[in-house]
Amino acid sequence: MASVVEEISANRHHGGFNRRYKHRSSVLGCDMTFTVYFPPAADSGKVPVLYYLSGLTCNDENFVQKSGAQRAAAARGVALVAPDTSPRGLGVEGEADSWDFGVGAGFYVNATQEKWRAWRMYDYVVEELPSLLRTAAPFAACLDADRASVFGHSMGGHGALVVGLRNPQAYHSISAFAPVCNPCNVPWGIKAFTGYLGEDREAWKQYDACELLRAFSGPVRPPILVDTGSADKFLEVQLQPGALEAAVKDSGYGPAKLRMQDGYDHSYFFISTFADEHVNFHADALLGPPGAGGGKQ
Numbered sequence: 001m002a003s004v005v006e007e008i009s010a011n012r013h014h015g016g017f018n019r020r021y022k023h024r025s026s027v028l029g030c031d032m033t034f035t036v037y038f039p040p041a042a043d044s045g046k047v048p049v050l051y052y053l054s055g056l057t058c059n060d061e062n063f064v065q066k067s068g069a070q071r072a073a074a075a076r077g078v079a080l081v082a083p084d085t086s087p088r089g090l091g092v093e094g095e096a097d098s099w100d101f102g103v104g105a106g107f108y109v110n111a112t113q114e115k116w117r118a119w120r121m122y123d124y125v126v127e128e129l130p131s132l133l134r135t136a137a138p139f140a141a142c143l144d145a146d147r148a149s150v151f152g153h154s155m156g157g158h159g160a161l162v163v164g165l166r167n168p169q170a171y172h173s174i175s176a177f178a179p180v181c182n183p184c185n186v187p188w189g190i191k192a193f194t195g196y197l198g199e200d201r202e203a204w205k206q207y208d209a210c211e212l213l214r215a216f217s218g219p220v221r222p223p224i225l226v227d228t229g230s231a232d233k234f235l236e237v238q239l240q241p242g243a244l245e246a247a248v249k250d251s252g253y254g255p256a257k258l259r260m261q262d263g264y265d266h267s268y269f270f271i272s273t274f275a276d277e278h279v280n281f282h283a284d285a286l287l288g289p290p291g292a293g294g295g296k297q
Contacts, residue, residue, distance in 0.1 A: 003027045005136045008033070014074035015040040018064050021138070027128045028087040029118050034129065035060045037070050037217070038142065041077035046176035048172075048286040049133065050279065053152030053159040054127065054192050056135040056188070057104045063153070066268040069275040076283035076290075079143050082239045083129055095179045100188055101195055107183070108159030109207050111196035119196055122207075128162055128171070131218035149222075149282040151175040152193040153271055154234075157226070158183055161209035168220040175225040178232055181244035184208045190240050206248045224248075224280050227274050229264030 009020040016039045020138045025032045025271035040045050050073070052063050060082045065068070073080050092115065095102035106121035134144040149172045152160035157179025164174030183189020184204045193204040205211035235241070241258065248256045264270040 005132065007138065007139055014070045015038065016042065016070065016074050017210070018070070020060070020064075020140070023132065023136075024122060025087075025128060027120050027124045030087045030089050032087070032124070033060050034081065034083040035064045036082075036139070036143075037064065037073055037080035039070075039074045039077050039079060040273055042142040046142055047077050047079050048144050048147035048149070049079050049081055049154075049290075050282050050286070051125065051129075051148065051150045051160075051163075052080060054082065054085050054106060054155030055152070055154030055156045056085075057099050058085055058156075059104070059217065062205040062268070065136075066272065067275045068272045069196060069279050070278035072276040074282070076279065076287065078279065078283050078286060080279075081129070081133065083125060086121060087145070090115070090118055092118070098224075101191055105155065105192065107155055107189075107192040107196065107207070108162060109193070109196050112203070113196060113198055115195050117226065121159075121162070125159070126167060130170075147172065149173040149175075149286055151177075151278055151282065152179070154239075154266065155180055155188070158189075158207075161224070161226075162207050162212065164222055164224075165212040165216060166206070167211060168218050168222050171222050173223050173225075173282045175281055176227075177274070177278075178228045178234070178239055179209070179226060179241075179244070179268055180212045180239055182208060182240045182247075184211065186238050186240060204244055210243050211255050213244075213247040213251045216251055216253055221253060223281075223285060224253070224258075225278060226258045227255075227261055227270075227278075228259070228264065229270050230260050230262050232266045232270075234266055278295060 020035045111119040133139045157176030164171045
C-alpha cells in the first residue's frame with residue numbers, strides 16, 4: 001500500500017507549483033516533509049525528476065525559497081524534489097546538541113550505531129522517496145521517477161555525489177555546489193561518520209566520493225558537474241575540492257567538470273547564481289539538449 005501523503009502548502013511559481021508534503025516514513029520511523037516543484041509541463045504528462053539534497057542545518061524549504069531554480073525547471077519541464085536532511089521529532093538524547101550532527105545533519109548515510117539507528121537518510125533518498133513518487137496519487141500520473149538526476153549543496157553535495165556514484169543506473173547526471181568532497185578526512189565527516197557508523201574507517205569509504213571514484217568500475221558513468229567558490233570559508237578545511245580533482249584524475253572518470261568560481265562563498269547567493277546552469281545540465285542529460293526535444297532555455 002502506498003504511503004498516505006498530506007499536502008501542507010502550495011505556492012504558484014513560474015507557471016507551476018511548489019507543493020510541500022508530509023508523510024510517515026517507515027525507513028526513518030517519523031513524519032517527514034519534502035517539497036516538489038511541478039513545472040507547467042506536469043499538467044499534461046510525466047516529467048523527469050531532479051532531486052536536491054540540502055546541507056547542514058537545512059530542511060526541504062531552503063532550496064525551494066532561495067535558489068530560484070524553478071525558473072529553469074519550468075522552462076525545461078523538470079520537476080524539483082527537495083527532501084529534508086534528517087529524521088525529526090524522535091527525541092534521541094543529544095540529537096540537537098550541535099548543528100553539524102543529529103537533527104538537520106543526516107549526512108545521507110545509513111547509521112549502524114544503535115543510538116542513531118533511525119538516521120538512514122541514504123535509504124530514504126535512494127529507495128523510500130522515489131518509491132513514494134512512483135506510487136502515491138499526487139505524483140504517479142505526472143512524475144517519471146525512473147528518469148532522475150541528483151544534485152545538492154555542501155553536506156548535500158556530498159550526498160548527491162555518493163548517491164549518484166553508488167547508483168549510476170538510477171541517475172542520469174550528478175552535480176554539486178561546494179560539496180564535502182572527502183568526508184573521511186575532514187572534521188565534519190569524521191564527526192558524522194564516527195557517530196553514525198562507528199570507528200571502522202573502512203566502513204566510511206562507501207560514503208566518500210573520492211573513495212567511490214577511485215573504486216568506480218561500472219560501464220555507466222553519469223556526467224558530473226561541481227562548482228565551488230574560491231571565497232568559501234570552508235574551502236580548505238571542510239570541502240577539499242582538490243581531493244575530488246585528484247580522485248577524478250586518478251580514476252579516469254569522465255565526463256566530470258570541476259569548476260572554481262572566483263569570489264563566491266558558501267551561501268545561497270552562490271547557489272542561485274549557478275542554479276540555472278545546473279538545472280540545464282541535468283535537463284540536457286534527462287531530456288536531451290534544447291532543440292532536440294529537451295525543452296527550451
